[in-house]
Amino acid sequence: MGNELAVEAIGLEKAYDRVRVLDGVDLEVARGSVLALLGPNGAGKTTTVRILATLGRPDAGQARVAGFDVVTERRQVRRRISLTGQYAALDELQTGEENLRMMGRLSGLSGAQARRRAGELLEQFDLAEAGRRTVATWSGGMRRRLDLAASLVGQPSVIFLDEPTTGLDLRSRQAVWQVVTGLTGSGVTIFLTTQYLEEADRLADRVAVLDGGRVVADGTSEALKRQVAGQRLDLVLADPPAFEDAAHLLGGRAVQRDPKRLTIGVATDGSAAHVRALLDEVDPTRGAVERFAVHSATLDDVFLALTGRPADRPETDENEHEKEPAGV
Amino acid sequence: MSELTASPTAAPRLSLRPRPLAALAGAVTMSGRSLRMARRNVDVLLTSLLLPVLIMLLFVYLFGGAIETGTRYVTYVVPGVVLLSAGFGAATTAVRVTTDMTGGIIDRFRSLDVAGASVLAGHVAASVVRNLASTVLVFGVAFLIGFRPSAGPLDWLAAAGILVLFILAISWLSAAFGLLARSPEAAGGFSFLVMFLPYPSSAFVPIDTMPSWLQGFAANQPVTPVIETLRGLLLGLPLGSSPWKAVAWCLSILVASVAVSGVLFRRRTT
Numbered sequence: 001m002g003n004e005l006a007v008e009a010i011g012l013e014k015a016y017d018r019v020r021v022l023d024g025v026d027l028e029v030a031r032g033s034v035l036a037l038l039g040p041n042g043a044g045k046t047t048t049v050r051i052l053a054t055l056g057r058p059d060a061g062q063a064r065v066a067g068f069d070v071v072t073e074r075r076q077v078r079r080r081i082s083l084t085g086q087y088a089a090l091d092e093l094q095t096g097e098e099n100l101r102m103m104g105r106l107s108g109l110s111g112a113q114a115r116r117r118a119g120e121l122l123e124q125f126d127l128a129e130a131g132r133r134t135v136a137t138w139s140g141g142m143r144r145r146l147d148l149a150a151s152l153v154g155q156p157s158v159i160f161l162d163e164p165t166t167g168l169d170l171r172s173r174q175a176v177w178q179v180v181t182g183l184t185g186s187g188v189t190i191f192l193t194t195q196y197l198e199e200a201d202r203l204a205d206r207v208a209v210l211d212g213g214r215v216v217a218d219g220t221s222e223a224l225k226r227q228v229a230g231q232r233l234d235l236v237l238a239d240p241p242a243f244e245d246a247a248h249l250l251g252g253r254a255v256q257r258d259p260k261r262l263t264i265g266v267a268t269d270g271s272a273a274h275v276r277a278l279l280d281e282v283d284p285t286r287g288a289v290e291r292f293a294v295h296s297a298t299l300d301d302v303f304l305a306l307t308g309r310p311a312d313r314p315e316t317d318e319n320e321h322e323k324e325p326a327g328v
Numbered sequence: 329m330s331e332l333t334a335s336p337t338a339a340p341r342l343s344l345r346p347r348p349l350a351a352l353a354g355a356v357t358m359s360g361r362s363l364r365m366a367r368r369n370v371d372v373l374l375t376s377l378l379l380p381v382l383i384m385l386l387f388v389y390l391f392g393g394a395i396e397t398g399t400r401y402v403t404y405v406v407p408g409v410v411l412l413s414a415g416f417g418a419a420t421t422a423v424r425v426t427t428d429m430t431g432g433i434i435d436r437f438r439s440l441d442v443a444g445a446s447v448l449a450g451h452v453a454a455s456v457v458r459n460l461a462s463t464v465l466v467f468g469v470a471f472l473i474g475f476r477p478s479a480g481p482l483d484w485l486a487a488a489g490i491l492v493l494f495i496l497a498i499s500w501l502s503a504a505f506g507l508l509a510r511s512p513e514a515a516g517g518f519s520f521l522v523m524f525l526p527y528p529s530s531a532f533v534p535i536d537t538m539p540s541w542l543q544g545f546a547a548n549q550p551v552t553p554v555i556e557t558l559r560g561l562l563l564g565l566p567l568g569s570s571p572w573k574a575v576a577w578c579l580s581i582l583v584a585s586v587a588v589s590g591v592l593f594r595r596r597t598t
Contacts, residue, residue, distance in 0.1 A: 053439050055597070078441035089436035093365040105357040106440045108350075134368060154440065 358450020380413030408531025425506025
């Protein structure tokens with residue numbers, strides 16, 4: 001506790017039209033670290049970020065960002081944060097440079113300071129060449145970089161990135177990752193949301209998994225992986241009946257099932273003894289399992305184990321509630 | 329948690345400016361933004377400049393011959409056209425406000441602690457500048473086709489004053505409408521409403537030529553006293569009570585719109 005926390009939330013609750021989006025979210029982010037809030041669509045990620053960035057009020061609970069209460073000390077918080085949402089917050093009819101200068105002026109820089117800062121950022125984000133063209137002519141990846149640059153104009157100490165790479169191609173995604181990685185170590189705190197496990201794994205010091213409006217797990221990605229199982233044993237069964245038998249036998253112990261490929265994943269510590277015991281248990285007659293492989297657990301496994309569904313198949317029908325707040 | 333307050337994460341990147349000063353600075357930046365974007369939006373720019381001129385030419389050359397107003401029609405109609413174009417131009421503020429409110433940028437502005445008043449006032453101020461520019465163009469073309477006002481410098485000043493007040497009122501009103509609309513397309517509808525209002529007024533034909541059931545509305549709707557004031561000032565006609573009525577209408581619309589848009593902005597952003 002104490003002043004080492006850049007973000008601290010206790011029991012955040014929020015409902016839209018009687019639909020409960022947040023159901024008691026607790027979070028702590030140490031100053032200078034990167035937290036990834038991981039969850040499927042509709043889990044409440046955007047709602048959480050909006051509350052922490054002072055754009056939405058919680059129905060219940062408290063949050064402090066950069067040391068100030070997000071409701072009662074909103075202005076103080078706003079002076080220390082920046083928010084980059086899912087949709088580029090840029091004016092297409094302004095040039096990249098004009099967009100940055102405008103943000104500079106709005107965050108209180110003088111005309112000359114804003115100009116200098118805009119120049120620096122364009123240089124830093126490799127956008128100097130395009131800087132004098134209107135954003136309407138820019139590619140999606142360039143816009144995203146400019147959007148990130150715009151969020152840094154006022155030198156915030158806490159940066160919120162709401163799904164910074166959703167909808168980007170691989171190259172642009174890597175460019176964003178580079179930017180985020182480049183920011184770490186400078187004392188800035190980064191709070192990002194993502195649906196991508198790989199992204200959380202790569203960028204974040206700590207990962208909090210949000211599901212159904214609650215944080216269901218919180219820790220380093222290593223610790224989370226350990227929490228589920230250090231390793232996973234994948235068994236490839238010989239035929240569908242063998243698959244059914246094995247699935248039946250393992251029941252809830254199977255962390256992954258793929259009937260098409262006749263594959264079942266089981267948690268293991270990776271030791272020869274444990275793997276052998278599992279094989280004997282599933283396949284006493286030595287005919288049902290064709291092949292096996294041992295993998296390190298991925299965040300996918302963690303996600304599946306924690307939420308009961310794979311990460312990459314978000315429940316889109318819950319989608320609406322999370323996107324709603326912006327327009328209400 | 330209370331320790332946090334005593335030692336914030338980082339030094340504030342700027343001292344807290346007093347609220348009104350910050351809001352004013354924000355509004356200036358925002359109006360610069362709005363004007364820059366208006367200049368680059370070529371289609372809209374051309375429409376807002378050419379449409380009034382075309383409407384004037386249409387009335388003067390097409391309908392003008394058939395309309396009896398007691399003076400040369402160009403002289404009669406110019407104040408009406410000026411008002412029509414100013415109102416139409418001001419009403420496009422709604423589209424700009426809705427575009428901001430429905431895009432991602434409003435969140436960025438708010439997380440930068442830009443006051444809602446600054447965002448709206450920026451659009452309104454830009455609207456005043458844009459529409460004064462198009463008004464100058466309309467007057468320019470009017471002179472070319474034979475408009476000869478008898479106004480002295482003070483009359484011109486007063487006319488400009490009432491025009492600015494009218495543009496200001498309609499711009500704020502459309503800003504409020506822009507906060508209500510759910511999409512820029514819906515907000516665009518407001519322009520047509522405002523554009524229609526000058527027709528049942530003394531803008532294009534004298535009110536006593538209208539059917540009697542319409543005369544009551546035409547004589548008492550807000551646009552009529554504004555037009556009568558403009559016409560009176562430019563042509564040296566008796567003004568009567570028009571200026572007071574015009575100012576009262578504009579101020580009421582302005583005050584009500586500012587108040588309503590304040591409430592709407594807050595409701596829309598929390």
